[in-house]
Amino acid sequence: MAAYGLGELPGTSIAEAADIIQGETGDLLHLPQLPSRGLGADAIGRSVGLIDALTVARGARSWVLSARPSRLTHRTRDYLSMDLDTCEEVWGTSRDHIKIQVVGPWTLSARIELPNGHRVLTDHGAMRDLTGALILGIREHAAEVARRFRAQVSVQIDEPDLAVIASGGLEGTSTFDTIRPVNSADLTERLNGVFDAVRSEGIEHTYLNLTGQTPLWEVARGAGAETVQVTLDRVTGNEQLDGFGETITGGVRIGLGITGPGDRVDELLEVPRVRAVEVARFFDHLGVDRAHLVDRVDVHPKAGLGAAGTLDPVVGAYRMARVVAGMLERDSGDL
Secondary structure (H helix, E strand, O other), X not given: OOEOOOOEOOOOOHHHHHHHHHHHHOOOEEOOEOHHHOOOOOHHHHHHHOOOOOOEEEOOOOEXXXXXXXXXXXXXXXXXXXXXHHXXXXXXXXXXXXXXXXXXXXXXXXXXXXXXXXXXXXXXXXXXXHHHHHHXXXXXXXXXXXXXXXXXXXXXXXXXXXHHHHHOOOEOOXXXXXXXXXXXXXXXXXXXXXXXXHHOOXXXXXXXXXXOOOOOHHHHHHOOOOEEEEEHHHOOOHHHHHHHHHXXXXXXXXXXXXXXXXXXXXXXXXXXXXXXXXXXXXXXXXXXXXOHHXXXXXXXXXXXXXHOOOOHHHHHHHHHHHHHHHHHHHXXXXX
16 A cells, blocks of 8 residues: 555655655655646646657647647746756755646647637547557656666556546537537547556556546546556446446555645644544445455545645644555555
8 A cells, every 4th residue: 555646746846745745645746736826837738748749838728739839838837847857956866756737639639629619529639649648758767867867767647528428428519510429439449548558668667547527437547557546536327336346356456535735744643543444344345355454445635726726724734645645555354
């Protein structure tokens, strides 16, 4: 069992964020993302910055593909380079493990428009090209991080829009332009292609981030990620509970988002114990062996820490995750 962060944090200081990550997660470091710094530092901007073949500008509604690099394109790449320099100063150049986070092909194609105003997701050729360019960008980014820090690199693919895409909730260019729901088989196939390409580079640990939404368990099981991250309080109702149980007993590791910016670890550790008991009893309710808590579960904060305002509340969320993970690993049978 491990405890780690998802990526996004509040504030504007990469050095401060890197210091907190190191202090609270030990050897399970992740590259910080600080969207409060503005356009280009958000999740889409950072992912676009990895892709040399992709140039974007900011349109009236969203990011838009452009024919030539814009000032915004250069900014996204500058942010990433400077962030790596700063993390190197804080963490040094010899680390065991570093996790990188990248927006996946479905959310990326839903948030970026073609020059004609339609989302990339609606054009099969553009979708294919975007996915291929994203895979190349992930490979190059992972290789650079591994070289800089002499670390084992893991890759987290963030898909915050997956449930919306599957339900047909995306808006088109007008009321007469509807975007059809994407079926689970297509969602799974494209994600599986990305994870296959990542694993072919020798990257062992991979994550599919579905936090902040109702998980799509069929996609979670078929996407090819070692770990699927979900927000525990979104797993409600028989269909969700059955999906969770089938996924974890089928061998997929689960990351549980259970902590937030309001959390504080008390001196007697009573609050984290309550959280640990809740997780253990959730497994009992599912009829899933508590032994899976030790070998198939991780703990992390919920999505949305980037909106916490300052870094101070984040410390509590990270610390709570670490303490709860320790309790579940040591005492799962006695909680």
